[in-house]
Amino acid sequence: MAALMALTSVLIANRGEIARRVTRAARARGLRVVAVCSRADATAPFVREADTTVLLSGDTLAETYLNIDAIVAAARGAGVDAVHPGYGFLAENADFAAAVTAAGLTYLGPNAKTVALMGSKVAAKDAARAADVPVLxxxxxxxxxxxxxxxxxxxxxxxxxxxxxxxxxxxxxxxxxxxxxxxxxxxxxxxxxxxxxxxxxxxxxxxYLASARHVEVQVIADRHGNVFALGDRECSVQRRHQKLIEEAPAVCIPAAARETIAAAAARLTSKIGYEGVGTCEFLVEGADAFFLEMNTRLQVEHTVTEEVTGLDLVDLQFAVATGARLNLTPDQLEPRGVAVQARLCAEDPAAGWVPSTGTVWRYRHPEAPWLRGEHGIVEGDAVTPAYDSMVAKVIASGPTREIALARLADALARAEVAGVATNRLALAAVLRHPVYVEGAAVDTSFLDRYPEVTAAPEPTTAEIAAAALGLLADETAADAIVPTLPTSWRWGVQPARELELVVAGEPLPVRLTPVADRLWSLDLPGMTSRAEPCQPADGLTSASAGRHPAEVEVLADRSEGRERTLLLRVGAEVAEWTVARRGPARDIDADEVVVRGGGRAIALGVAPRFRTGRHDTAAAGPVSSLPGTVVEVRVAEGETVAAGAVLAVVEAMKMQHPITAPYDAVVTSVLVTPGQAVEAHQLLLELTETEGAG
Structure with a gap:
């Protein structure tokens, strides 16, 4: 019997939450961990958790995380004996797998020949046909x-x-x-x-199957010919063909289809002589199933399979790489309960899933035995356009699907994330949507059929009251002539105050008028021109939602650091609210608060206390919504374009964003070229509206 290969150290050729995940598995084996990072990632959590970190020279992806020569040189220089590719970047690059092996290092994945074969979707489908696996x-x-x-x-x-x-x-x-x-x-x-x-x-x-479900099978194989199918996962909720919610096992697929894809995945894995962890993806429509592709790496959603099987897939990658023989029992392959994962991304669902960038000043998540978090960021980290918009994964488990969904929706609703827009509450809305909960009608068109889940969440009356009173208390404490006077005394001497919150980019004026000691009247001036914003959102109920003005009583308050906790009576409802404020750098800068209570957390903008007197003017043409790179310009100067026509395409955070004409116009000037980096709000083209347009 051949002796197992001994590993002592590993370089992780990746970043973010997957680098942290691999680090945990390596630590459990007592391995030394070496990270690589770009300069932008030098302070990231995965860097701090490694034993050694090698800085990759350069600023672009091609110079850093996609630089095969630099990463292999880092591995050799650090004296490691293995390399883990994570997922994304070079994880399915056959040249990288070959270069690692040629350097005398162990590659924690299948061999380069297999990576190349399945890395081509065309060749992979040919291999599937040869293995008698159905394809479209x-x-x-x-x-x-x-x-x-x-x-x-x-x-x-x-x-x-x-x-x-x-x-x-x-x-x-x-x-x-x-x-x-x-x-x-x-x-x-x-x-x-x-x-x-x-x-x-x-x-x-x-x-294209418009009503198909996206289902995948987790496989693992060792070098001794043992192949195991570790169950299936549902991955049908997607935007732009990218997954957002995954669960194991897959829901509501016929038993025959489940058996078909498990057998097909195992058959294909064996036929190509695969070694390591992989995933076979299928489209399932009724009882029919069709092979799509095989991912020759760890999947983002491997977590849900781990939760229902109890297996550590990253540890199994290490085991296979050392030559271990896998002896998984039928009991280990049988799922226990249900696990669901949501991909938390820095993006704005209400604005068409446009990625968001900025500094994350607030980042808190609930903790419970049934919750698991894989986080790539911490408070103070910057989200840049250089990388994928996913910043974390949140996973919930339960004995039934209904319980697992409810637990994950609750965890997402209660999480506090501010500084960048996220899809957090949209994900919670999906998980609470009756069609998704029922499960039978879920397919890859779910978000197209139910766009209401992407609507920007509206604050309730109580949330607005908590935000306004929290801001007022902070300003009172800061401005008090005698700061040692008790807070309760200061509450009773306030004049009427007006401030402006910002909801989904729109101003929301708020007026607080004192009625008695610690008792206020909350009014929202100008509400006749805006839809009522205070109805319960995201499945919440609130006795305080309704017409204005509302009577608000401060029953108790306390502050600690950047947080203030208020016990409020709004109408007949009593609830505790925690208000955290970023705080503007200057009084002319925008601000933000996070209000937590009533079963969720919501971020609200705060308009500057003083205006600068400067007013933005309408741009002479379309602008880029965020920093990125121009990948295509489709028009030329002098060309006449119709409203809605695509003028250019900007890529940021692994997504392409079409820039369209806002009205019928003539292109006066093209200000950018393909390959050019652009900043947020940068003017890309100048247009002259044609006479009679609009």
């Missing part, structure tokens, strides 16, 4: 394909379809096509994005 109709289109041949390929596949990049994943290089008239433009756009993202512009056409 498809057709590869070459770079020099004639238009007539392209349309013929489209007819052979059938509409609707997806144009997909052969290399890479994560929804990049993918375009839906509903009819033949859209095909040429979709192929061109997908090829361009695939080339920019993966260095490979190969695309193919694949039949």
């Amino acid at each position: 109709p498809d057709a590869v289109v070459g770079a020099d394909v004639r238009e007539a041949d392209l349309f013929a390929a489209g007819e052979s596949v059938g509409y609707p379809m997806l144009v997909k990049a052969s290399a890479g994943g994560g929804g990049r290089g993918m375009r839906p096509v509903a009819a033949a008239g859209e095909l040429v433009a979709a192929v061109s756009a997908a090829r361009s994005e695939a080339l920019a993202a993966f260095g490979d512009g190969t695309v193919f056409l694949e039949r």
Whole structure:
């Protein structure tokens, strides 16, 4: 019997929460951990948790986390004997796997030949056919394909379809096509994005199943020929073909389909001689299942499989790499209970899932035995456009699906995140949506069919009262002539006060008028021009929601550091609220507060105390909504464009954002070129509105 290979140290060729996850598993094995980082990540949590960190020179991804030579050199220089790729970046790069092995190091993943085979979606589908695994109709289109041949390929596949990049994943290089008239433009756009993202512009056409579920099977295989299917996961809730919520086991798929995909995944894994942890992804429609691709790495959603099996998949990666023989029992493969994961991303669902950047000044999550958090950031960290928008994963487990969903929704609702916009409350709304809870009608079109879950959350009356009184108390304490006087005395001598909160980018004037000691009348002037904002949101109920003015009584208050806790009576309802304030750098700067209570936390903007007298003027054309890189300019100076036409495309945080014409216009000037870095709110093109437009 061959002796097991001994590992003493590992370099993690990744960043963020997955680097922290691998570090924990390595620590459990007593291994020394070496991290690599860009200069922007030098203070990140994963860097602080490593034994040694190697700074990668340069600023771009190509110079840092995608730099094979630099990472292999770092591994050799640090004296490690293994490299873990994490996921994303180089995790499915065959050249990287080969370079690690050529350097005499152990690669914690399948060999380079297998990575290359399954890294091409075209080759992977051919391998699936050879293993008698069902696939969707498809057709590869070459770079020099004639238009007539392209349309013929489209007819052979059938509409609707997806144009997909052969290399890479994560929804990049993918375009839906509903009819033949859209095909040429979709192929061109997908090829361009695939080339920019993966260095490979190969695309193919694949039949699109509009009502299918996205289900995947976790597999693991050792070098002794043992292959195990570790159960399935539901990954149907997606935006831009990127997953947001995953659960194990998959919900509401027929038993026959479950058996089919498990057997197919094991068969394909064995056929290609796979070693290590991998995932086979399928589309399931009714009892039919079709293979999509195989990910030759750890998945973002591996956590839910771990929670229902009790297995540590990262530890099993180490075991396979050392040559261990896996002896998993049927009991270990049988799921126990349900686990659900939500991907917390810095993005604004109400604005079309546009990524958000900034410094995270508030970051708190509930803790419970049934909750697990994988966090890539801590308070004070900056979210930049350089990396993926996912900042954390929150996982809840339960004996039943209903309990697991409710626990995760509650944890997301109560979490406090401020400084950047996030999808936190939208995720909670999905988990509480009756269609999602019932489960049978969930498919990849869920967010398109139920767009109400992405609406910006509206604050309740009580939340507005807590925010306003918390701000008032802070300003009173700061401005008091005799600061040692008791807080209760100061509450009783306040004049009427007005302030302006900001909800979903819109101003919300608030007036507080004293009625008696610690008793206030809360009014929202100008509410006739705005929809009532104080109805319960996110499944909450509130006796205080209703018409204004509202009577608010401060029953108790205390402050500690940057937090103030208020016990308020709003109408007939009594509840405790915690208000945390960022605090403006200057009185002319915008501010933000987080209000926690009533089963959730919500961030509200605070307008500056003093105006600068400067007024923003309407730009002469469209601007970039956030920092990024221009990847495409589709118009030229002098060109006439219609409202809604795509003028340019900006990429940020692994997403492409079309810049459209706000009205019928003539392009007066093009101010950017492909490859150019742009800042948030930077003017990209100048337009002249055509006469009679609008």
